[in-house]
Amino acid sequence: MPPVDSTSESKAYPGQSGRLPRRQVWRWFAFxxxxxxxxxxxxxxxxGLGLVVYLMLHLVVLSLLTRGPDGYNAFVALAHNxxxxxxxxxxxxxxxxxxxxxxxVALIGSGILVRWQHQMLxxxxxxxxxxxxxxxFLVFRI
Amino acid sequence: xxxxxxxxxAIVIGGGSTGAAVAHDLALRGFEVTLVERGEIASGTTxxxxxxxHSGGRYCVNDREAGIxxxxxxxxxxxxxxxxxxxxxxxxxAFDDADMDYLPLLIEGCQACEIPYKKxxxxxxxxxxxxxxxxxxxxxxxxxxxxxxxxMCMAFLATxxxxxxxxxxxxxxxxxxxxxxxxxxxxxxNRIANRRYNLHAQIVISAGGPWAEExxxxxxxxxxxxxxxxxxxxxxxxxxQHVINRCNKADDGDIIVPQRETSIIxxxxxxVDDPDYIDIPEDHVALMLDRGSQMIPAxxxxxxxxxxxxxxxxxxxxxxxxxxxxxxxxxxxxxxxGIGGFVTISGGKTTTARAMAEKTVDIACRKIGLDxxxxxxxxVLLSYRAFYTI
Amino acid sequence: MMWTITLKIARYKPGEPxxxxxxxxxxxxxxxxxxxxxxxxxxQDRSLVFRHACHxxxxxxxxxxxxxxxxxxxxxxxxxxTKPGGTLIIEPLHNFPVISDLVVDMGPFxxxxxxxxxxxxxxxDPLPNQEPNEYNRFDDCIECGMCLSACPxxxxxxxxxxxxxxxxxxxxxxxxxxxxxxxxxEAVDGEHGLWRCxxxxxxxxxxxxxxxxxxxxxxxxxxMTVERIRHLLGLGSSKxxxxx
Numbered sequence: 001m002p003p004v005d006s007t008s009e010s011k012a013y014p015g016q017s018g019r020l021p022r023r024q025v026w027r028w029f030a031f032x033x034x035x036x037x038x039x040x041x042x043x044x045x046x047x048g049l050g051l052v053v054y055l056m057l058h059l060v061v062l063s064l065l066t067r068g069p070d071g072y073n074a075f076v077a078l079a080h081n082x083x084x085x086x087x088x089x090x091x092x093x094x095x096x097x098x099x100x101x102x103x104x105v106a107l108i109g110s111g112i113l114v115r116w117q118h119q120m121l122x123x124x125x126x127x128x129x130x131x132x133x134x135x136x137f138l139v140f141r142i
Numbered sequence: 143x144x145x146x147x148x149x150x151x152a153i154v155i156g157g158g159s160t161g162a163a164v165a166h167d168l169a170l171r172g173f174e175v176t177l178v179e180r181g182e183i184a185s186g187t188t189x190x191x192x193x194x195x196h197s198g199g200r201y202c203v204n205d206r207e208a209g210i211x212x213x214x215x216x217x218x219x220x221x222x223x224x225x226x227x228x229x230x231x232x233x234x235x236a237f238d239d240a241d242m243d244y245l246p247l248l249i250e251g252c253q254a255c256e257i258p259y260k261k262x263x264x265x266x267x268x269x270x271x272x273x274x275x276x277x278x279x280x281x282x283x284x285x286x287x288x289x290x291x292x293x294m295c296m297a298f299l300a301t302x303x304x305x306x307x308x309x310x311x312x313x314x315x316x317x318x319x320x321x322x323x324x325x326x327x328x329x330x331x332n333r334i335a336n337r338r339y340n341l342h343a344q345i346v347i348s349a350g351g352p353w354a355e356e357x358x359x360x361x362x363x364x365x366x367x368x369x370x371x372x373x374x375x376x377x378x379x380x381x382x383q384h385v386i387n388r389c390n391k392a393d394d395g396d397i398i399v400p401q402r403e404t405s406i407i408x409x410x411x412x413x414v415d416d417p418d419y420i421d422i423p424e425d426h427v428a429l430m431l432d433r434g435s436q437m438i439p440a441x442x443x444x445x446x447x448x449x450x451x452x453x454x455x456x457x458x459x460x461x462x463x464x465x466x467x468x469x470x471x472x473x474x475x476x477x478x479x480g481i482g483g484f485v486t487i488s489g490g491k492t493t494t495a496r497a498m499a500e501k502t503v504d505i506a507c508r509k510i511g512l513d514x515x516x517x518x519x520x521x522v523l524l525s526y527r528a529f530y531t532i
Numbered sequence: 533m534m535w536t537i538t539l540k541i542a543r544y545k546p547g548e549p550x551x552x553x554x555x556x557x558x559x560x561x562x563x564x565x566x567x568x569x570x571x572x573x574x575x576q577d578r579s580l581v582f583r584h585a586c587h588x589x590x591x592x593x594x595x596x597x598x599x600x601x602x603x604x605x606x607x608x609x610x611x612x613x614t615k616p617g618g619t620l621i622i623e624p625l626h627n628f629p630v631i632s633d634l635v636v637d638m639g640p641f642x643x644x645x646x647x648x649x650x651x652x653x654x655x656x657d658p659l660p661n662q663e664p665n666e667y668n669r670f671d672d673c674i675e676c677g678m679c680l681s682a683c684p685x686x687x688x689x690x691x692x693x694x695x696x697x698x699x700x701x702x703x704x705x706x707x708x709x710x711x712x713x714x715x716x717x718e719a720v721d722g723e724h725g726l727w728r729c730x731x732x733x734x735x736x737x738x739x740x741x742x743x744x745x746x747x748x749x750x751x752x753x754x755x756m757t758v759e760r761i762r763h764l765l766g767l768g769s770s771k772x773x774x775x776x
Binding site for chain 2: 585646672
């Protein structure tokens with residue numbers, strides 16, 4: 001398949017070769033003027049990347065165990081700090097968002113409920129907010 | 143250069159249907175062809191036309207020559223670009239007594255021009271086209287069709303390119319290069335690269351449509367072109383399968399062309415001096431809707447999808463009534479004006495572009511003593527998509 | 533009534549740095565965005581290049597990005613995109629190589645349509661109260677390229693077959709006895725084919741012609757998923773169907 005941004009000589013405009021568009025990862029996030037579907041797409045990118053970063057951090061923290069119980073216990077004490085709890089809520093938001101939207105994407109991607117993708121996003125969004133509120137309540141009550 | 147260099151060369155000015163067909167014909171007859179178009183292909187008159195593949199019915203009463211040209215070319219285009227047309231026929235529908243009086247004239251015209259037709263009662267016509275006004279008293283079926291002007295140009299040009307032609311959009315002719323009284327090439331402004339340079343060829347053919355007068359003036363020649371715009375309104379929704387024509391003499395808003403899921407009502411007619419930018423008279427839009435909905439009442443409730451105007455080139459002198467000027471084309475060999483190596487083709491319709499090209503290239507061949515027959519009527523064109531890929 | 537509006541138009545000429553030019557134009561708000569650009573070309577700057585032909589959303593050549601969204605300027609009225617004294621930011625389609633100003637090279641797009649080979653004319657549905665018939669009509673897809681410009685996947689996978697061609701593939705497969713060539717199958721079911729779509733539905737949002745490419749891609753996926761499951765269960769081979 002020829003790339004869309006081919007810069008070989010144009011067939012329609014002989015003698016001309018187009019200017020290569022810049023690498024455009026940022027346009028994943030240019031969703032301000034876009035439809036709700038793109039907001040869902042962006043949500044999954046952001047949450048997915050966030051979860052990957054979290055996983056890395058998680059492994060780093062777990063590796064403290066190899067240095068004996070003191071370091072790890074110190075970290076657990078730190079983790080009861082409200083700022084840390086807030087970060088936990090962000091983490092849960094990412095999991096809920098990515099998970100619920102992932103469910104939607106999997107359904108649509110198999111050709112199920114395609115026509116309701118828009119409404120599904122709204123319903124799952126509301127469900128996500130409710131779940132997150134419950135989770136936040138539980139996190140801060142501990 | 144290489145062994146593929148050809149002994150005869152021509153420059154075509156204009157990338158509308160006429161220029162595209164001329165380039166195709168020249169390439170097929172062995173010319174080295176360079177086509178220059180100041181905008182995008184089909185961005186002038188051709189692109190904005192009514193998309194109607196004429197059967198000739200519109201002209202056969204008053205303008206037999208144009209009627210015959212249309213039906214001949216209609217049948218040829220069906221053969222050479224079959225994959226790119228809606229071929230559902232057309233109806234000339236009569237709604238009042240004046241229309242009914244015109245019907246026998248139309249039948250007589252169809253017979254004279256050898257246009258196939260079939261007479262239908264009002265009831266039969268409405269069975270074919272449920273949205274047709276209940277006023278319909280009778281109708282005449284004719285082999286009208288619907289095409290896409292830009293894709294038609296692309297098909298001609300794709301084939302021309304496959305035969306070696308070079309096609310340069312956004313390349314505007316600013317000057318005709320002369321040696322004495324002989325045109326030897328053109329000076330162009332390449333608007334893509336913002337550069338100016340000269341191109342040379344044995345023959346320069348102007349297919350500039352409404353701009354033909356301006357181009358010929360560069361050689362000090364007067365080509366009589368009337369610029370007669372028409373307004374068209376594209377309505378959302380398909381309300382017929384056939385092209386619906388009013389069975390009367392040509393008038394405003396008397397044709398409805400279905401294309402995709404739209405219905406295009408056209409057209410009006412007036413004259414302007416400058417074809418570059420034409421304002422749309424607001425009352426013409428209302429007139430199109432009014433006249434169109436007389437034939438298909440449901441159009442009154444439809445929403446408008448686009449309004450556009452096209453600069454028709456008619457061959458005639460200023461002051462003549464543009465509705466009465468023949469819709470046929472005219473090819474000018476400017477040897478008659480004392481200028482060599484230069485030919486102008488203008489007038490006509492997109493339906494007859496191939497015939498216009500045949501006549502023009504015949505003249506070009508005669509001018510340089512070449513005897514090669516035209517083969518465009520039997521050469522099936524490549525897909526329009528090939529324009530972008532070869 | 534006339535409005536004075538400002539157009540900020542992306543300019544580029546080969547060998548020169550890209551820039552933005554600002555034009556003011558006085559125009560009837562009932563006219564289209566394309567009319568305003570054509571008017572600027574006619575009255576202010578003849579070096580401006582842009583593509584256009586039919587002016588009624590049939591040829592697909594004038595597609596561009598206005599205020600961040602792909603539109604067909606030939607059917608978009610000034611009054612629907614701005615207000616008196618407003619500004620329009622005009623850019624060429626995204627993702628395609630820019631030839632000059634607002635002109636992009638549609639070659640890669642048509643290569644894709646050529647691979648799938650969608651017929652541009654197909655059967656027309658009968659109108660209400662119309663007897664079944666054999667009328668035909670041009671397809672909804674006008675090949676404008678807006679879906680490729682809006683697609684976030686194309687932005688980072690330039691070899692993606694893209695919404696228009698995938699929708700065309702579905703159209704062919706679901707029409708009567710239509711089938712795809714081996715080359716088309718390879719493109720549709722390959723690494724850069726239909727599984728690349730990440731369901732942003734932006735193609736369907738910008739499509740000016742109700743093709744709903746995203747819906748068609750999903751329908752195509754369902755069809756292929758069902759076929760594969762059947763194949764796994766030994767209920768008939770998807771391969772066989774392809775070779776037919």
